[in-house]
Amino acid sequence: MSSENSETRRRILQATTELLQEGHGADVRMSDIARRAGITRQAVYLHFANRAELLIAMTFYVDEIKRSNERLAPSRAARTGTERLDAYVEAWAAYIPEIYPFAKPLMLMGPTDEAARCAWAQRMQDMREGCEAAIQALERDRILSAEHTVDAATDLLWTMMQVENWEHLTQACGWSQAKYVENLKRMVRTLFVLDGSIRSAREA
Amino acid sequence: MSSENSETRRRILQATTELLQEGHGADVRMSDIARRAGITRQAVYLHFANRAELLIAMTFYVDEIKRSNERLAPSRAARTGTERLDAYVEAWAAYIPEIYPFAKPLMLMGPTDEAARCAWAQRMQDMREGCEAAIQALERDRILSAEHTVDAATDLLWTMMQVENWEHLTQACGWSQAKYVENLKRMVRTLFVLDGSIRSAREA
DNA sequence: CCTTCAGCTTGACATCGTGTCAATTGACAT
């Protein structure tokens, strides 16, 4: 349970990411991780209390590697509301496929594990703040569609950007990432930007 | 494994629906069901090969009770494309909360059980046909938004109507069923009906 | 009255993955 940056702890996290990266989604067992890390299954529990805690720690490990913080920066720099909305949608949409292999196991644990559920919910809540900021930028520019309050628009945008929808479109519907991004951006504009359809038509 | 309509088989299915109705979502074990049905856990396996098969059979049992077939009928009777779209969205949206307690366990089994995954996917595929019919009705009336092909619009509508989105809006966002329906209808119009925003504004 | 048979019970057992524990080893530091 040593919370320090022990070498072994790092090896465990690395092993976990590797296995997930290789596509062994939900069927990554503690024993698999241990074997890959070159230690005993039991030894993993010397560093992580349980599977959920390990997966949560792993997501933070991935955050570092993927420089997650820096990804949403461009959207904060945007001048106009429309630009900000676009940039945010684009940044998040590009981020999903990268983190998906690592996020999925955590999502799958949600129903059975409270800690996992909370950890994922927290991340989604953070993402919601980005949605809210984008919607507020529209409101400030007086171009938020009259049909929605800031709160409702934020919830809708937040919902549309859920990983499950990306999953559904790219897997069940067979869409390419490009098609996903393009359509999501257009939808979001049409829905939330005043005269969004006209604007996007003009620019096209 | 008697596939006939034995009395016991019926009692098992009834017991399952009761337990799910009472809110014991994922933690409905085979032993719980057996106890409620007044038989042994092992006896359940005389009627259903495994948990997945039982849950799948249960959904059909619920279909009968809820008269699922009849629910989408009104939308087929609609004259105009817009009416049809509206009616379909409304019918499905009203249906979700009713079946949710029964559908959820099946959805949860998906990741681990192939049969469960297929059963649920099949139901969603059926639902997609309704989406496609509604979009085609718009196309026939020449009021399908120019921004989408029939296929893309169908996929998007299908995605928006997924149970996961209802779940997110009513649970994570705390929306009422009424708010969900209202917003979904408006979004769908805005996105897919030519000048949908103008039309909805006029009617409001 | 006796047999047969289906449907259920009883009790035991296998499997799989998670999580726990006690005793031990090996290395390194004081």
Next chain:
DNA sequence: ATGTCAATTGACACGATGTCAAGCTGAAGG
């Protein structure tokens, strides 16, 4: 030498699913 720390070994508990063999019971049919 002694202590400490990380890891190993081997064993075990649990919870849930699924399986199996043997026994019970009641109703139908000779």
